[in-house]
Amino acid sequence: MAIEMLAKPAGAWCPECKPGRGCQSYENRPAECRSFNCLWLIDQRFGPHWKPNKSKLVLTTSQDGIEIRCDPGFPDAWRREPIRSEITRLAVSGEEHDVTVLVIIGAKMMLVAPDREFDLGVVGPHQRIVRELEGKRVIGATVVTASDLDERM
Numbered sequence: 001m002a003i004e005m006l007a008k009p010a011g012a013w014c015p016e017c018k019p020g021r022g023c024q025s026y027e028n029r030p031a032e033c034r035s036f037n038c039l040w041l042i043d044q045r046f047g048p049h050w051k052p053n054k055s056k057l058v059l060t061t062s063q064d065g066i067e068i069r070c071d072p073g074f075p076d077a078w079r080r081e082p083i084r085s086e087i088t089r090l091a092v093s094g095e096e097h098d099v100t101v102l103v104i105i106g107a108k109m110m111l112v113a114p115d116r117e118f119d120l121g122v123v124g125p126h127q128r129i130v131r132e133l134e135g136k137r138v139i140g141a142t143v144v145t146a147s148d149l150d151e152r153m
Contacts (some may be wrong), residue, residue, distance in 0.1 A: 001058070001060070001069065001109065003030060003032050003033065004032065004140075005030035005032055006030060006093035007030070007080065010107070011072060011106050011107060016029070021086060033087045038052060038058050038059050038060070039060065039066070040059055041061055041083075042050070043059075044084075046059060046086075049082065049083065050073065050083070052071075055073070055077060055085070056070060056071040056073070056074035056077035057069065057070055057077055057078060059063045062102070064099065064100045064129075065094055065099040065100035065101055065102065065103050066090060066099065066100070067102045067105045068093070068101070068102065068103045068104065069082075070085065070103065070104065070105045070106075070130060072105065074107075074120075075105045078103050080091070087101060087103070087112055087115060090112075091112045091113055091114045092114045095114060095136050095137060096140060098136070100129070100131070101113075102129075103117075103150070107122045108120070108121055108122055109121070109122075109129070111129060111131070111141045113137075113138040116139075118140070120140035120141060120142075120143050121143070124142050126145055126146050126147075127143050127145055127146065128143070128144055128145075129141060129142075129143055130142050130143075130144055130147050
């Protein structure tokens with residue numbers, strides 16, 4: 001993830017991180033890092049198999065739902081069991097409660113519905129994901145610019 005104070009872009013290793021050894025400036029890490037908690041630490045739905053160094057995934061929340069960020073070196077980590085089945089259960093619950101489940105691999109995003117996935121490609125900072133619904137069921141997803149979305153409303 002991006003860390004503004006360190007000018008670290010999303011999808012790049014932090015210069016303070018040494019793979020296999022962790023943060024080399026942990027005691028002096030920026031507030032962004034201090035305040036971050038992966039969902040597996042704070043949400044009991046996510047067992048020990050979700051721990052990032054095991055799963056190769058980091059779980060975060062967004063304004064619209066849950067984001068599952070894959071280590072780019074393990075782009076299919078989210079497809080391994082039991083994680084894949086748990087993501088499907090999140091998507092089922094998400095449809096019922098109007099919550100999105102996104103898988104993020106590098107710069108690419110995928111919206112996960114209970115019965116399918118929507119490959120959204122790269123979603124830029126000024127773009128929004130629009131779900132097409134049939135009742136509560138997600139039947140489509142597209143990416144639009146925020147300004148186009150504002151014009152529709």
